[in-house]
Amino acid sequence: MNATLTTCPYCGTGCNFYLLSDDRGRLSGVEPAAKHPVSRGQLCIKGWNAHAFVDHPKRLKTPLIRKNGKLQPTDWQTALDLLHDKLSEIAAKEGPDSLMFLSSAKVSNEENYLLMKLARAGYGTNNIDHCARLCHSSTVTGLVETLGSGAMTNSLSCFEETELVFVIGSNTTEQHPLIGSRILQAVQRGAKLLVADSRKIRLSRHADLHLRHQNGSDVALLNGMMWQILQDGLENRAFIAQRTENFSALQHSLKAFTPDYVARITGLQPGQIIAAARQFATSDRAMIVYAMGITQHSHGVDNVRAISNLALLTGNLGRPGTGINPLRGQNNVQGACDMGALPDVYSGYQKVSDPQIREKFSTAWSVKLPETPGRMSTHAIEAAAGGELHGMLVLGENPVISDANQALVRQALGKLEFLAVIDIFLTETAQLADLVLPAACYAERDGTFTSTERRVQRGRKVIEPPGDARADWQILVALLHRCGLKNDYTAPAEIMHEIASLTPSYGGIDYSRLEGDGLQWPCPDPAHPGSPILHLEECARGKGHFSPVDYRPPGELPDAEYPLLLNTGRTAFHWHTGSMTRRSHLLDREERHAFVEVNPEDAITYQISERQQLKISSRRGSIYAATRVTDRVPSGQIFIPFHFAEAAANVLTNNLLDPESGIPEFKVCAVRIEPC
């Protein structure tokens, strides 16, 4: 039995474990790394089963090309030539901006960097994006404006030092279980816990206060807390004076947000808002933890601004045990953003629109680069549906299941002249492709991943990929070659040299330094020890900027025709579109079928019983799922996880986008239910 240390492929926590393999090159299990600072000998259920999908018979083993309407095996040379020819042809005919590149938060930093380079330098477009658009684009936009950096400000070790944890819109024990466990440990040693979530999540059982505010009313709640803090004089005046700007605008903006007014919007009692404000503001060290409940709204950026305002108002920034802590979803969603798999920035958030920056990359890559920022992935879908986009290369993403309003996504992808997908399974998106390339999975290639606490860590190759499947970086190198760009990288470590040379925050990252616990960026030079906490003396942008926000209701609230609110999310046992976890025996067995959570009161109203099939409809479509009667959801709300292709929650969801971050309103739309 061989044991190889690597980074977990699931969430952004950054756990490390040993993949156990036998002498025939097959994985036999997982063992948590005992001394790693994040995993500490522990894993969640997905981590313990992370080996299980790798050897699944349905893994893609050869390139597939669509002939006579069917995907048929082909060889790599033919596949890569076709891919390059088609992309070049479309770029020549319709312009480079008629192409779209979707990168992936599941592939390494090196692979994200190469795809970003390929799109910009190879095919001449800034149309590159990835699924951070659907999860934390609101964070990146909001926190860059207020602090100058869109990343989690503190480290996971800070949970050991905090006095209060305020969790808003994060089902932490299910979605970041090893972070959720740190919150529970903090509670055990006496820290206070405030939970704001409409659902009775596990953390709420341990909370000093559980605020079940209406989905989409976060701005009102946070503004209300700040109103009360100012009313009580509990703001941190020294911090505000020394470290922030625009305070008077914030004060002015909060005037209307009295507890009574906020209570009407949120559905809470005024006393709950006052109590939350006082508990938060009277703690010397408070951490705010948030995730999709904050970001996935048509006002997601405003939600993030409100969170930032609350932290600045109370001086909870730049110290251990404090901070604004957005929990990143995928194991490399932080890294995919860092590497510039975004339409407006190169690696290290260096702006495409800045002529000096463009010149730097242009010189390094020996090619002229496009000036206009590209399309966001959600806008790209709209553009494709409108016939403005003609070719798309998707690397390890599954927008048919993960994007809002599936009918629109299918229409958009169907209209493309050419769709190519690189993936490990024939996902619902790959099934629509003209060309499918088989990729190596995390256990079959080297690379680095950046966790939610900005920890850059190694992923290590343990076994060979199945059949003819290749590592994504090798596929991308072959395309760089066809574009006439540098393509002599022999290993991901060499790609990291190039990344470090062009990316200030990764300047000191080198494989030789990643053998231990990894390094937390910013790590600007080879002697720098990394940065566990951001904004220590001053914020990345200088002063912390108060950015006042007003409450805007969600775009589609329940009405007479569609009387219930649909909330979507995930379960503890499945990962996103299920392509890996539904092929992992234990995880699949635990949640095999789509379900819908219905409050007991609503079950009586609609005369629905446990496990009964329901037809759930929104203005965009209908699905069928089995009822789970539970008070986890409040009356008037139903919850559906989006993992299940056969009952995809995103058939129903609203593709109304945040005007700044382009994130869809996954957490609120109006639906009706019918027993059947």
Place this chain on the structure above:
Amino acid sequence: MLKQLNRADLDLLLTQISDEYRLQVPQLLADGTRQLAGYTGEAELSLTGEVLQRKPSAFFFPQTQRLLDIDTAGAVAVPQPAEKPLALFGLNQADLAGIRFLDRFFRAAPADDAYLRQRNGALLIGLTGMAGPDNCFLSLSAGDCDIELVAVKESWLALGHSSDGEKLLQNFPEGDKTQLVRMRHLNEGTAAESDLLQQASQLLIEDRVPDQFWMEIADRCILCSGCNLVCPTCSCFCVQDRNRGEITERSRVWDSCQLDAFMREASGHNPLGTDALRTRRRIHHKLAADVERWGEFGCVACGRCDRTCPTGIGMMAVAEEMVKCFGPGKP
């Protein structure tokens, strides 16, 4: 038989064993995890330290284990045993007790052939005495191994507990009996953990732990299943079939009674349908049901579940809380 080995003798013994067996020895892996790994003669041995990370019984009952291959004609092929049997070195008293527990379960009729393919002929080498972290004392074995090496200052007392073990040790020098007596004396003061388990077990058998207790413990569970997966006496598995065209591979994989689907029936009904019932089962099974069935705890007090539980509700932690709440002196 009592022998005494210095470091050179130990290396010689391991080299001899590795000729006949697939020898696994304690090593520190990349991040400092202490775990059994294949003996190469070159990698540094970790002769003192924490409890081995992966339970050694995983060599006999691994997380994924192929049971058989079935072809389209219905022919069944069973995996062949490896050419050389396994030898596991570095097992503490709890590791050995865990293997003895599993042996009894899997050897009971009908004997489990997949387990025996790995287990038969395997050599178990205990490492006890001053071999804990910072050379602290580890309990002596119950003699349930082939060879026991008892660490004393800069050498090891070697006991042959089986004929295979005695044969391997025969050419080494005689051991110092007074040192062994001293070690046995130390061994007498190490029963604290089993006292705690005994008290907890009694509370369960007398049904003095209310449902509310289990609800509170279960509220802290984040359903990782780690407590089961690391437990050396847990033997539950589920069966996975993978169809690769001509061949269907049937394997078994470690299961966990903490999962809802573990007992869920096809109708959807679940006799263990709440986290609280499943948490109670985990503890009750080891401290009450196993006592009734086997006459001993199903917990060997290795400490692995307490170490791997992200929220501090491993066996010892729960037993302690139970005794604190409902033990002697409580109403």
